Amino acid sequence: MNQNIFREYDIRGIVGRDLTDETVAVLGRAIGTFFRQNGAQRIAIGYDARESSPRFRDLLVKGFNATGCDAVLIGKVPTPVLYYAVFTKQVDGGVMITGSHNPSDYNGFKICLGKSTLFGSQIQEIKKIALSGNFTKGEGSAEEIEVLADYENDILSKINLGKRQLKAVVDGGNGMGGVTAVPIYEALGIKLVKLFTEPDSNFPNHHPDPTVTENLQDAIQAVTENNADLGIAFDGDGDRIGVVDENGRIIWGDELMVLLSREILKENRGATIIAEVKCSQNLFDDIEKHGGKPLMWKAGHSLIKAKMKETGAALAGEMSGHIFFADRFYGFDDATYAGARVLEILSKTDKTLSELLSDLPKTFSTPELRVDCADEKKFAVVRRIADEFSSSNEVITIDGARILFENGWGLVRASNTQAILVLRFEADSEENLREIQETVQARVKQLID
Template identity: 55%
Template sequence: MLTDKIKLGPRRLKVVADAGNGGAALYIEQFLQSLGDEVIPLFCEADGSFPNHHPDPVRRENLTQLTEIVQKHNADVGIAYDGDADRLGVVDDQGRIIWGDRLMVLFWREILAKHPAETALVEVKCSQALVDEITRLGGKPVFCKTGHSLIKAKMNELKLLFAGEMSGHMFFADELYGFDDAFYATGRLLRIVSNTERKLSELVSDIPIYHSTDETRIDCPDNRKFKVIEEIRKGALKEYPAITIDGVRIIYPEGWGLVRASNTQPVLVARCESTSSEGLEFIARDLKERILRAGVMDFTWE
């Protein structure tokens, strides 16, 4: 089914596939070879003890070996998978990580060219660069809650064609069935790259890279986390506009700061972004003070 739906362009690619010893290890080499790629396998032996690194491509430290192999072999792209292969992480030909929101820019450029004025769900953790690019392409960005089940339900309700998450879930309903299959998302990315002579690093070079923190997880008991968010929300709205569909995304003059309660763990999830380093310093400090005042233990930005 995948090879019927995905036909690559004339350029043959060299791809490093890091299965992280998870479920992708069973078939990723076979799949990529069937597309016509040259495959360099990395940790493609299924092993539930995960002897090399945890299979979570949203964590920078889990992409270290992939980055090294991409650069060593002058590969076109490196792709890492989570344990059950419904999320992917991407490293470009220069060994630089392309996080989920920047990856979605590439997919939206392809999709909005065919489906102008499509509504585009944007989860609250995503960069303003994604929002701005969707708008530039003629799409209609709408913020939504984090959570793959919530996003799929909203896509189905509104009959939307594509959405994604920072975490690497990508949901295609334009040419697939609306669920998050990292093998299919890989194929869509390789289709884009194989149909141009430009390198992946060049394809993303015009997407602004703002100053930002990584996603930071802060311990907070389940019976407290939503009360903490509500307290922060009330205080923030007295001083700044905010998006409150999922936690609080405070809109500062030079960027934004988000804190939300995890759907699955006793933690708060926070992230900040700014157009300047000074702006990021201010936003990170201000948001941290608000979180601490709400009674949360001290933490360090990642």
């Protein structure tokens, strides 16, 4: 068994190489044993449109049953529908079989114990059980339940549109997002321009990852050609959102959080709102300006959900488009619901999306920059950067090193999932951005070499 399949937030690999039928059969029994050891027995299972997913579901059911777990099958659904089942149905946990936004030859497993998504040491615990071959024994059952209709009705009951008639482009990227977004938005009365909303595991049109600019070009073009109010794009399993305004400009995760947090703070002054370390300083300042409590936290959907639970935050978000609503929702990341909240805001104003955000101070920033750095070296490099810069600058070390300069900031953090460092920079002018970036990158390069 390739031990690299056990990642920080999930179990993931290439089908037929890392995830063979034999490996998945072992994983079924290992995950089932983990559940039983933690007092869980009834487990919801959902799967995405990838070719290997139905086969992996059958192997999981067999493994779960052999350990005494009962499988509750909710069918082919986006990841948020699995989370919804875990929150609203009589189950003790859940597994989503999905390759998310990874290439079509990948697949994987996102795992929930109770209402919490596993990460870190819990994933390592499953690895230990799998390698030991020491599995619980029992006889479980399997049953199918209908969840999709309940989920759709629940969201419709939570969204209250204003009088304005909206036109939206929906780009499913041939992932699972369109499965829920299209019927829900149509039921809300939105006029839709639909792109690639049919699931196709080969992703024939573009890759379903809305954090990459080139993957949003079809949505941008459709928005301008159809004179739409906005474009909404989804990742492969429907838990991350990308948004494009009426001019075809991309609204990244932190800017989207400005829009959403302002709306929440109108009703809920003093609410805690969480954003991860890669987000713009504009967001943290704007939350404070509108009477909220901004909280900077680590990147990673499992880590953010845990922090929301701990702090009672109303909203949280990441640059990657994971948006988590506890306000009028369950606290998990759901792109269809996040999109519905954006539509709700727009439906109650005459302003365009760009006008709603036009008062934000202009900043200049880089996208996420990825620098190769060996796994055994990457955390040490970040520590050295933090130590060295802290003699002259304030350095926030919640997740990596966010170095504060007079006119901006630079971030250096080690990826939890790859042998890379992630860098991002922001400043109040092009010149200051270049200066901050050159200062930090030069030192990073020296430490890597």
